[in-house]
Amino acid sequence: MADCLFCKIAAGEIPVERIYENNDVLAFPDINPVAPVHILIIPKKHYATSIDLSEEAPELCAAMLKASTEVARFQGIDKSGFRLILNTNADGGQEIFHMHMHLLGGEYIGRLRGR
Ligand code: 5GP
Ligand code: ZN
Numbered sequence: 001m002a003d004c005l006f007c008k009i010a011a012g013e014i015p016v017e018r019i020y021e022n023n024d025v026l027a028f029p030d031i032n033p034v035a036p037v038h039i040l041i042i043p044k045k046h047y048a049t050s051i052d053l054s055e056e057a058p059e060l061c062a063a064m065l066k067a068s069t070e071v072a073r074f075q076g077i078d079k080s081g082f083r084l085i086l087n088t089n090a091d092g093g094q095e096i097f098h099m100h101m102h103l104l105g106g107e108y109i110g111r112l113r114g115r
Helices: 005-011 050-056 058-075
Strands: 025-029 037-043 082-085 101-105
Touching: 005 025, 005 037, 025 058, 037 058, 050 058, 058 082, 058 101
Parallel strands: none
Antiparallel strands: 025 037, 037 101, 082 101
């Protein structure tokens, strides 16, 4: 999609450290990390939100989760643990409308609202 930052990153028009990729999925570091490991995982094709992805390409949902496992292993944090965050629309805090998952780890991430 024209003028989509993550489409440009997926296409290689904006260079990033391509931590992991396959035909469908790309992982690269978040520009503003909030944990020692903070990686974004995106579908290479444009889906604005997780709703669009799950409705239009449900098979890619599995590919995204599988990619997160590969990335966590590659980063050496699969055993220590990590958190996946998937912000959707305004209340979810989504700022970039090319669907992406955050993979956070490398330290104890804490619990949501103490639960
Ligand atoms: P959201 O709030 O939409 O779930 O997350 C967007 C994320 O994209 C933020 O964590 C932000 O730091 C990251 N981000 C924004 N612009 C860029 C960029 O140009 N390059 C990279 N690597 N990450 C970006
Ligand atoms: Zn896009």
